[in-house]
Amino acid sequence: MKTRLLKRVAATAVAAVLATTLGAAPAFAAKVIKLHHLNNDDPFDNPTGAMATVFKSLVEAGTNGEVTVQTFPNGQLGKDAEVLQQIKAGVVQSGIHSVGGFASAYPMIGVLDMPFAFPNISSTYAVFDGPFGDRLAGDIKARTGLEVLGFGDSGGFFAFTNSKRVIHSPADLDGLKIRTMGLDTHKTLVSSLGGQPAAIAWSEVYTALQTGVADGQMNPVPIVSFAKFDEVQKYLTLTQHLFAPYVWVINREFFDGLTPEEQAVVRYAARSAIVAGRGMARVIEASDRGLPHLAQRMEVYTPTAAEREAFREAAQPAVRKVIVERFGAEGEEMLDAFLAAIEATR
Incomplete structure (x- = not known):
């Protein structure tokens, strides 16, 4: 009963987002974002699935289909380190990466591994959405050439x-x-x-x-x-x-090739998708697929x-x-x- 209720709540939340953003896309789109992530594409199964689904919906609706998103879940395009090279080369446009995989392109991500540092989960969001997150994103861009769209939740602590x-x-x-x-x-x-x-x-x-x-x-x-x-x-x-955040990046040349209006839509869509992923992480953690389930065994x-x-x-x-x-x-x-x-x- 509890699992069904949580699923209905999550489904209602995502459906509300989709209902307000879905629009008819034209038969041809000049700009395509190939989006890599490591998990299932089901928005109710895991945080990156929720992130990818919401991002795709908001980008395509917000640009009237001028920019489309093709998701490649379950590491179909390769491991994180391999896909990062494809993103740099412009073969793939965007990826949501674990810190372990992202370290191959930006080793200093290791500064986030200071243990027992955060007082609670809300503080992680405040840090990565605030001035420090901006500074980290700027340093990643300077050292790798990759544009950072944000820092997602990989499942909590x-x-x-x-x-x-x-x-x-x-x-x-x-x-x-x-x-x-x-x-x-x-x-x-x-x-x-x-x-x-x-x-x-x-x-x-x-x-x-x-x-x-x-x-x-x-x-x-x-x-x-x-x-x-x-x-x-x-x-x-x-x-x-x-707390090991997902690092979400996009090829800078591709991003710079978007119109200012399209860039604004992509950034807004990524921010909204990160919020959706964080919410899904907390729902899973608290549901019968998370801690209550594990406590039984x-x-x-x-x-x-x-x-x-x-x-x-x-x-x-x-x-x-x-x-x-x-x-x-x-x-x-x-x-x-x-x-x-x-x-x-x-």
């Missing part, structure tokens, strides 16, 4: 899962093999808490957890549920230690404020050191601006 024990403190991670992305900051985070980081490709994570190659992993709750990790993991700890624990502080004190100095060593004075300045923007939301 990261949590730890494992098959061995409840995690109350860093000591409980001692010796656990934890799967991470291949990012130095993520690996340092795990090792600073006493765990053993294991960089494993996403396609191999379920099997690694099932066979014991890894004891645990870290991801947002919706991804834990979507990937069915509750089948091979017993414990879920809501540490809320990282896993032992869920939320650390106290004092326990989170112990995690923060153990992890932040180590990750900061890696960021400064890797990115130098520019990286440290960007990191300090990031932390100041977070502090301003408290």
